[in-house]
Amino acid sequence: MTLLIRGGTVVNADRAFRADVLCEGGKIVAVGENLEAPAHAEVIDAGGQYVMPGGIDPHTHMQLPFMGTVTADDFYTGTAAGLAGGTTTIIDFVIPDPKQRLMDAFQTWRGWAEKAAADYTFHVAVTWWDDTVHEDMGTLVKRHGVNSFKHFMAYKNAIMADDETLVKSFRRALELGAIPTVHAENGELVYQLQRELLAKGIRGPEAHPLSRPPEVEAEAANRAIAIAGVLGTPVYIVHVSCAESLEAITRARARGQRVYGEALAGHLVIDDSVYRDADPEVARAYVMSPPFRSSHHQTALWQGLQGGNLHTTATDHCTFCAGQKGMGADDFTRIPNGCGGVEERMAVVWDAGVNTGRLTPSEFVRVTSTNAAQIFNIYPRKGSVSVGADADVVVWDPQGTRTLSAATQHSKGDFNVFEGRTVRGIPTHTVAAGKLVYANGDLRAERGAGRYVERPAFTGTI
Template sequence: MSILIRGGTVVNADNSEKADVLVQDGKIVAVGADLELPTGCEVLDASGQLVMPGGIDPHTHMQLPFMGTVASEDFFTGTAAGLAGGNTSIIDFVIPSPQQNIMEAYKTWREWSQKACADYSFHVAITWWDESVKKDMGTLVREEGVNSFKHFMAYKNAIMAEDETMYKSFSRAVELGAITTVHAENGEIVFQLQKKLLEMGITGPEAHPLSRPPAAEGEAASRAIRLAEVIGVPLYLVHVSTQDALDEIIRARNAGQRVFGEVLAGHLMIDESVYRHPDFEYAAAHVMSPPFREKHHQDALWKGLQSGNIQTTATDHCCFCAPQKAAGKDDFTLIPNGTAGVEDRMAVLWTHGVNTGRLTHEEFVAVTSANAAKIFNIYPRKGRIGVGADADIVLWDPTATKTISVKTHHQNIDFNIFEGMEITGKATHTISNGILKYADGDLRVEKGMGNYIKRPAFQPMFHALEKVAKANKPKAVKR
């Protein structure tokens, strides 16, 4: 199948140019002015539009079993909704239960993901430790193309990774050339504050942000960064929601440490007042972790994105409908944590980032696709409009408008955290694997159209202590 995109402005993270783009057999084969039209080729008129790499959402949870229920969005509906918003790839999470064999969990997620209609890859969470975990991490990196491992510093008595587990996992990642990622919240602080609030009779969603204060995120971010520094492993902090955590990232990066930050579209736009809404369903629909924060944190996060100290944007897309959220009607700790966003991320960021002057067109591409592709080692296959890259392309009309609504979105959830938001700038066409899968509101997808993307390991490293010990080894003295 061939597609010629004609008359648009190609935008990459490093430049923009007026050019046509020719797609054949799932790849970009030519980028240039006035390209010749091959026989039988479909033509898309991109006049007045931008031609950009398809979005990469590096943080989603499709079909996740969590807190006694299962997320309502599966890999088909979730990737379809993503395509409607201009996203062509996701990186989801394999999350083994405590003591569950991680290869067994990985195979389960791979089975679920077979119905995806856009490309996908996986981070794998390390929730416990023994020698089998160490061995399986090697198998995942060397044979399955997994180059990132997740560590939950929250959710005590469930999937929280203790410091010992993190130390051993971080050390193994160094050996394998993998990157480590963390959900940075102090799980003990959260656990104790949850108990205290319930004892005080504060049981509704308004207790959720009170139990997860900014300091709990800042402390965990600092601890993870320091541990990564000692070991010498690259670290990626997911869903940074506070200035506290951002300050820790900036300090580490200024010291030369390889630390990366991710921010959610929701954390840039929504504040914690939603948890004090008198309607339980409304307030509970916003319960996620970390929670939405006071407005001054949003200002800091935007500046972090603008300065390059936060490199990626994501959604933590994890859908639970009102009947599922109702499990925590009398106890906020039982409300399943998660909100949606995979369909809306790019339009929200364009409207409130590009249209406000916070981000250039090129910076938008960087934070929605190119940086994630680089950090997780699939660039320039993904995240770039260039010859040889996968034909994952979004045609973007910067003047098109719409109102975000649960009534019109494609996400399989009964609530939208951006409900009523007027956006200017949206995807008109999305090409994935060289196939036009979304065109002017028409989703043209079937189950199984997506591909699993292996991500190569980085160059294997040495434990930082080994380097120091070698440098300080006593020299032999001649007698």
């Protein structure tokens, strides 16, 4: 298929310029002014709009079995929703059960993902340790293009990695040229605070943020950074939600340590008042970890993005419907953790970032696409509108508006954490692998069209 995007302003992470973009065979084959299109080419008029790299969401959970249930969005519905919002690649998570071989879990997730409508790749979680984990990490890097491994410092008695596991896995990742990623919350502290709140009879969703205060996140972030620093391993902190964690990252980076931070779109614009909603069903819908924070933390996160100490924006897209969230109606610790957002992320970040002057359009591209591609070693194949890159492109109308709502979203979740928010700046067209998959509200996602993306190891002694 040949496709010409004509008359727009190309925005990359380094610069913006007027150019047409010609896509053929799933690749960008020309970028320049006044390009000639073959007679059979499909033409998109991008006049008055931006032409940007397709979004990369580096943190999603599609079809995730968790807390006794499975997320509402599978790899097809979740990636299709992403395409409608301008996201053309996701990095999801393979999460082995305790004592399960990493390779067995990886093959299971690969099977689930075959229905994806957009490109996908995986972080693989290290939830326990023995010699087989050491072996499987090597196999995943060398044969399957996995270059990142996830570590949950939370969820005691389930998937929490203790310090021994962190040290051994971080060291192995360094040997292999892979990067550890970390969910930073002190799982023991969370567990004890949960028990105390329940003993006091505080059982509703308002207890969730009380059991996971900023100090719990900051302690774990500091510990992970310290371990990585001793070993000389780069580290990526997922869903940074509070000023204290950002401070830990900023201090480490000032010392020259290679630490990266990720912010969620939800944490940038939603505060903790949602847990005190008069309707407990609504309050439960916002339960995710780390929780939404008070407003001064949102200010800090924006400063982190502006100052270059937070590098990516993600969603932690993990959708559970009201019936599933209701499993914790009488015990907040049983509410499945997770919220949606893969469709809304880019519009929310543009509206709250670019429209307020916090971010330039090029900085927006950096934090929604390019930085993720560079950190996880798929740049410039992804994250760039340039010759030779994958033809993953979003045409963006900076004046277009949309009101975000569960009633109109493509996700299969029955709640939208951004409900009622009107955003200015929306995608009009999304191109994935050279195919027009979204056009002015018409979603043309194809089941199984997504490709598994291998990510090469960084320099290392494999």
